[in-house]
Amino acid sequence: MQHIINQVFEIENKIKETDKALFTRNFERLYHEFEQEGFMVINPLGQRYDERDVAIEANILNENGSDLKITKVLKPTIYKQEGTHRALVQKAVVIVE
C-alpha cells in the first residue's frame, strides 16, 4: 500500500497548478480510501523546519540555518493506525531551504 500511496502522491504533484481543481475530488477520495485502510498521509510542504520532527527526513540546503522551510516534498509522511495505536511507516523525504 505504501508504494501505491507514493505513486498517487507523485501523480498529484505532477498535475499543473491550473488543472488541480479538476482532480481535487478524486484525490480527496483516494486519500479517504487510504484512511479507511488505516493509512494517514501528511504532506509537510511549507512547514517550518523543526529538528524535533522525526517524521521527516530533511535535506537541508541553507547553510546558515535560519528560518528554514520545507520547500519540496519527494515523499509524504505516512502513519498506519492499528487498533488504538498509530505508528510511523514512512518518513517524508523533503528539501529544506
Next chain:
Amino acid sequence: MENINFGIDLGTTNSGIGKFESGKVNIYKNPVGFREVLPSVVAYRNGRILVGDKARELTTMQPEHVFSSFKRKMGSEHNYFVSAINEHKTAIDFSVLVLKELLSFAGTPKPTAAVITIPASFGTVQSNATKTAGYQAGLEEVVLLQEPIAACLAYANTQNLSLDQEKKWLVYDFGGGTFDVALVRINHRELRVLDHEGNNFLGGLDIDNLMLEHLFCPVLEQKMGITNLWKQMVGADAPYYKLFVELLYKAEEAKKELSLKEEVFVELDRPDGFIEFSISRQAFNQLIKQKVEETIKLTKSLLAKNQIEDGAIERIVLVGGTTYIPYVRETLQQQFNTLVDSSIDPSTAIMVGASYYAGTKNRQPKEIKTESPTAAPAVPAQEIKLVYEVNSQDAEELVTGVLANNFSGYYRLTRTDGGFDTGLIAFHSKFNEFVKLVPKAINQFQLRVFDKYQQMVLEKNDISINHGLYNISGQPLPNDICLEIDDTIGTTYLERIFKKNDTLPLSKKIYKTASKTIMKGSGEQLVINVVEGLATASPASNVCIGYIEISSEELPTNLLKGTDIEINFKVSESRDLIIDIFISSIGLEINQVFNATSRQVSVRKIQAELENALQKIERDGPDLIDTDSMAQMLEELRITIIELLEELIHLEDDFITDKIYNLDERKIKLLQQVDSLLRNKELYVEIEEYQSLKAYIREHLLLKPDLKIDQVFQTAIKNEAQFLNSGQLSLIKAKIRDLHRLVREIYYQNDDSYIELFYQYAYIDADNYQDPNKLKVLIERGQTACTKKDYAEVKAIILQMYNLLKVKPEDSLKDQNGTLGLK
C-alpha cells in the same frame, strides 16, 4: 543461569540492537522513526542532543555541530570540541550516547548486559575503549565480539548449518561508507578471524555519487542545455546544490530499484517541466565495475597473503547494504567460484550474529569496574508535576514539567507514533516544550527524565493530547447519527456516521455505491435516510432527521448499479444537518439542510416499514417467543401496527396537518417495542446458526482439506468478533448466507447429491416445463443413469431439465438488490 541475550552492532555509519529470545533473534526498531538501524551520528542544536537520523540530517547545515564516524577515533586521544556546550568530547563519549539510544529501543526492563561487536582490526586499546563506552552507557557487563565472527554466526545459526568440520569462510562486508573483508576459520564449533583487509572510504555512498556524475549529469546537461553540471552541483558556491541533494536521493532509490529490475526510470520535476530518463542495469554495472574490482583485489590479496587458494573457501557470506547489488554477487561468484551466501538480510547480519552469541553467553557475577569513573551515583525516584491542555486545536501544544528539590538533569519527550522527538535537553527544575501534534488524532507522548549522568530517573507514558477531535465548548451528541443502507439480503441496516457523545460541530465524508440500477423515468428512487438513535437497532425504530428521495425523473441520465455516490454530512452546533450528495458519473449534485422545523417524513416509507414489521411478526414471531406473556405482547403490537396502517391510508391526501409526524412518532415507538421484544432473541438465534455452520465447514475442511474452500471460508469469518458483536442482524445474516453458499459447494462435491437434485427436478409439476414429452424421456433416462450411478449423465440431464423449465428457479443465496438504492 541467565544469558546476556542482547547483541549490539556499534558501527561506523549505522548501529543496531537485537535480542535472542525463544531460539530466535528479534531486531529492535527505533521507537522514533521505526527503523532497524540508527545512524551513528550525534548533533547539538538549540540546546538539544540529537542522536541518529535527525543528527545526520544537520550534517550539511551545521557540520561543526555534527559528529560522525567517531568509531575510527576509538581508543585514540583525539578530542572533539563541541562549541554548543563549550566542552571537549571523545569518541567514547559519543559512543555512549549512541549506545544509550540503542538500549532505549529495548524498552523496560533495560538491558544490563550486552555483546558489542568490534571490527577485526581493533587492537586492545580500541577494544577496551568500546568496553568503557558500554559500561558508561549503563551496562553492567560487556562482552566484545569481532564483526566477521558475528556475521558467520548469523549465517550459520539462521540456516542451522553444521560447523563440525574445519572450513574457511570469507566475510565480505560492503557497507554504506566502508569495505572490509575477513577470512574466518571454522573449526569444531570454534570461529576465528585469521586475517582481514579493508578500505575505510569505499562504500555505497561512493556509488551514488558515481551514478550522479556519470549517468545522470550527461543526460541532464543535454536536456537542460548546460555544461559542467557536476561541477556546478558540488563545487564552491554551487548554484545547483539543491538539484544535487534531490538527485542524490533519486540515485539511491534508482540503485535499490536496479537490484530488482533491468531498467529504471528517473523523473525530475524542474520549473520548466518534467525530465524523464532511464538507466539500465547494464550501464549501472559498467559504472560500478571499477569499485567492485577494487574490493575483489583486496579480497584476493587477503587470500594470497594467507596462502589460500580460491577453492579452499567454502562460502562467502555477505554483510552490508551494498551487497544487495546483483552485480556484486555475480562478480564474487565468477571470481571465486564458490557459494555466495545471501540468505539473510545483510544490513542486520552483524546484530543478528551478536544476539545469537549473546543468547549462548552466561551472565557473569557482577564485577567491580574501574573503567567507569563517571558511573552515576544512585538518584532517588522523582515526582513531576505536568501541565498541558488535553484538547487542542493548534498545531503545537505547550507541555510544562516541574520537578521538586532543585533537580538538574535532562528531559526527552517523544510521540509514541514515532514522529516526534525532542532529543535530550538539559533543564533545571522546570521545562517548557511545545510538542507537535498530528492533526485530528489522539497524540500520545512519553516523557523521560534523566539525571546529570543521563541515568533515567522518571518515565511517564500517559501524556495524551487530542487534536481537533473535541471542541471544548461544543455539546455532545445525545444519540448515534446513522445512514440507512441496503444489505445484500434484501433488507436494510444502519451505518453509524457520528457516535453518541461526539462533540458538535461534526463533519464526515463517506463514499457509497448504488445498490441497484435506476433507469431515468422508471419511477424508482434513490433514498438517503439519516436517522438519530441507536446504530444497532432496526432503522425504522429510530428518528428520521434527514430524508432525501431522488426520483428517477430528477436523474440527468440512468444511474447504474455500482456507481459511486459521495455523501458529505455536517452537523452544526445548533444541530442543523447538512447533506451534500455528489454523483460524479452523472454529474448530479444535491445540497440540503435539515433542521427541527423542516423534518421530512415519507408516507410511503412509513407504510413500507410498518408492513415489514408486520410481516416479520407473522413470519418469525412464533419461533422467537418463549412465553405466553411475550406472545400476548406481540399480538397486541401486531394489532396496533394494523391500526396504524389503516390510519396511514386515510392520511394520504393530508398535506396540511402534522398528523404524519404524529404517525411517524407512534411508528418509531411501536417498532422500538417490537425491536426490544424480538431483537436479542433473534440475534442469539442468528449467532447460533452462524456458529453451527462454521463448525460444520471447519470439520469438513479438517477431514477433507480444500484450499479453495478454505480461502473463501477464512475471508468469510475474518473480523468475526467485529460483526458478531456489532449487534447488526443484517451483517450476521449476510455472513450466514456466505457460509450457506460454502455448505452448498461442499454438498455438491459429493456426486450422490446430484441424484437427489435430479429427483427434485423430476418431482416438479410437469406443467412447469415447456415440453412434457421431452421431460418424460429425460426423467426415464435420468432414472436409468441414477441406478447405474452414471453421474456425468445425471448432471447433463439436470441441465437439460433446467433449460426446459418455463420459469427458472431463483437462487435463494443470491445477492439481493437494495430497496433504497444505496449500499
